[in-house]
Amino acid sequence: MNMIEVENVTMRFNMSREKVDSLKEYFIRFMKRQLYFEEFTALENISLTVKQGDIIGIVGLNGSGKSTLLKIISGILKPTSGSARIHGSISPLIELGSGFDFDLTARENVYLNGAVLGYSKAFMSENYAEIIEFAELSEFQDVAIKNFSSGMIARLGFSIATITKPDILIVDEILSVGDFRFKEKSEKRIHDLMAGGTTVVMVSHDIGQIEKLCNRAIWLNHGKLMLEGDAKTVCAAYQAGATQ
Amino acid sequence: MELTIEDILAAISVVIIAATIILVVVNIPRLKALWPGFKKYRHLLATLVSRDIKVKYRRSVLGLLWSVLQPLFFMLIITLVFANVFKLGIRDYPVFYITGFVVFSFVSESTTLSLNSILGNASLIKKVYIPKYIFPLQKCLFALVNMVFSLIAVAIVYIILQVQVYPTVFLLVVVMAYAAVFSFGLSLILSAAVMFFRDVAHLYGIWVTAWMYLTPILYPLSILPEPVQNIVKLNPLVYYVEYARSVMIDGVIPDLNTNLICIGFALLTLIIGLVFFKRTQDRFILHM
Numbered sequence A: 001m002n003m004i005e006v007e008n009v010t011m012r013f014n015m016s017r018e019k020v021d022s023l024k025e026y027f028i029r030f031m032k033r034q035l036y037f038e039e040f041t042a043l044e045n046i047s048l049t050v051k052q053g054d055i056i057g058i059v060g061l062n063g064s065g066k067s068t069l070l071k072i073i074s075g076i077l078k079p080t081s082g083s084a085r086i087h088g089s090i091s092p093l094i095e096l097g098s099g100f101d102f103d104l105t106a107r108e109n110v111y112l113n114g115a116v117l118g119y120s121k122a123f124m125s126e127n128y129a130e131i132i133e134f135a136e137l138s139e140f141q142d143v144a145i146k147n148f149s150s151g152m153i154a155r156l157g158f159s160i161a162t163i164t165k166p167d168i169l170i171v172d173e174i175l176s177v178g179d180f181r182f183k184e185k186s187e188k189r190i191h192d193l194m195a196g197g198t199t200v201v202m203v204s205h206d207i208g209q210i211e212k213l214c215n216r217a218i219w220l221n222h223g224k225l226m227l228e229g230d231a232k233t234v235c236a237a238y239q240a241g242a243t244q
Numbered sequence B: 001m002e003l004t005i006e007d008i009l010a011a012i013s014v015v016i017i018a019a020t021i022i023l024v025v026v027n028i029p030r031l032k033a034l035w036p037g038f039k040k041y042r043h044l045l046a047t048l049v050s051r052d053i054k055v056k057y058r059r060s061v062l063g064l065l066w067s068v069l070q071p072l073f074f075m076l077i078i079t080l081v082f083a084n085v086f087k088l089g090i091r092d093y094p095v096f097y098i099t100g101f102v103v104f105s106f107v108s109e110s111t112t113l114s115l116n117s118i119l120g121n122a123s124l125i126k127k128v129y130i131p132k133y134i135f136p137l138q139k140c141l142f143a144l145v146n147m148v149f150s151l152i153a154v155a156i157v158y159i160i161l162q163v164q165v166y167p168t169v170f171l172l173v174v175v176m177a178y179a180a181v182f183s184f185g186l187s188l189i190l191s192a193a194v195m196f197f198r199d200v201a202h203l204y205g206i207w208v209t210a211w212m213y214l215t216p217i218l219y220p221l222s223i224l225p226e227p228v229q230n231i232v233k234l235n236p237l238v239y240y241v242e243y244a245r246s247v248m249i250d251g252v253i254p255d256l257n258t259n260l261i262c263i264g265f266a267l268l269t270l271i272i273g274l275v276f277f278k279r280t281q282d283r284f285i286l287h288m
């Protein structure tokens, strides 16, 4: 079964140096006929189909469009052209602290983030203990997360996002900030989710991790899809291609 | 018989109401498709509204007190100054003023808070998918709660001045619903517009001040010369304020025209808001 269908997705951003973001400026420039738009293509005609149970890795240099693609899959960004469809529930872990309010405590954030993902308060209360235990944050439950280390934030986010078995889990680099113990734990949890049929799309600069966890991978370069295939082949080609 | 401006507005409202019914019927499948999304995010909406309430009321006792004291304070000053200086000769001027004030405050508070609600949640919206209308809706619901609290102030005035209470007071719920729909529509327009043009916030701030004077809160509409009256009568808030006064002070159920105009303005604003918001929402993130 196809869980994710990305069809001919192109994403362009407006990169004008002087962004017109006030009515006043808009009118002045409109009168002077000075409304320029410089476009930057972050993704160009990307198509990708992900089947149920796939663990797919995305590799590529900084700025190659990996996070942009994940945001389009998660529905956060709408592509300039093309379409992205998903089937089933999705837990996105885009960047550190997705869906957190840094002024709130870990406890409050568990409920807030749960609500963001569509879970009720009662459901989060039932699972609260397990979330905190897995994230190993029992001593920090009532500390504002702005005082957390990045690894601690990543642990909490990962722990919340994986408390249910989402049909699709999106992971953008956040696994790499945890320490080795948490890395082992989270990899084990991803294996558990895989066994339960969850489809995972992950971005990592840790090629070893991609090779270990993923069965498939794609390589993005300057917004273009260079190669798609089994993880080992793609990672090898990426490393060979990127060091040239 | 001469047509009044109310008659014309009421006629237009009938058209708007009919158009809305047709729009709703035609779009039933699309509206139904929205429902699962709303259901999924209702916990988030509840969490956000209760967080707003907690921040305002629980963390400071002053919060609740402020909601009650502020209208009372203004009422006192305005009554002392206006009622005496201008000799308006209105029965129960404090009640007259505070009713208008509460209605106007609701509209101005809900729209002003909504205006920045999407921009203010940029960090969230950039990292997870959330239907964006949740944020203006959150602020409108929060303002509605505040309005209910400020009714305590109205009750206090009633008790102190021993003003007569009519059974029509329950119709206040109706005008609150009208005003809420109107405010939500306006909130959708403003919160979307400010994503593209930041100075909308500034301009709206100026407008709200002007709007307060263009709404008969301090003065009765009847003191204005007729041509001016006819212009002021294009202001939707006139009808919401008059509705509230009619049920609170006169004990009279507002006539059909007033009801039609209230609904007409509310629906028109809501539809414009929904269409504008829907057409622009995908581009918000590019301007954050």
Ligand SMILES: Nc1ncnc2c1ncn2[C@@H]1O[C@H](COP(=O)(O)OP(=O)(O)OP(=O)(O)O)[C@@H](O)[C@H]1O
Pocket: A013, A014, A015, A040, A042, A060, A061, A062, A063, A064, A065, A066, A067, A068, A069, B285, B286
């Ligand atoms: N909102 C935006 N506005 C303008 N340009 C953007 C926006 N988001 C991303 N870009 C541009 O798109 C390109 C791809 O960015 P993206 O974040 O997808 O890269 P990435 O592959 O995730 O990189 P990294 O490995 O550093 O995380 C970058 O050049 C970036 O400048």
Ligand SMILES: [Mg+2]
Pocket: A066, A067, A068, A172
């Ligand atoms: Mg990235």
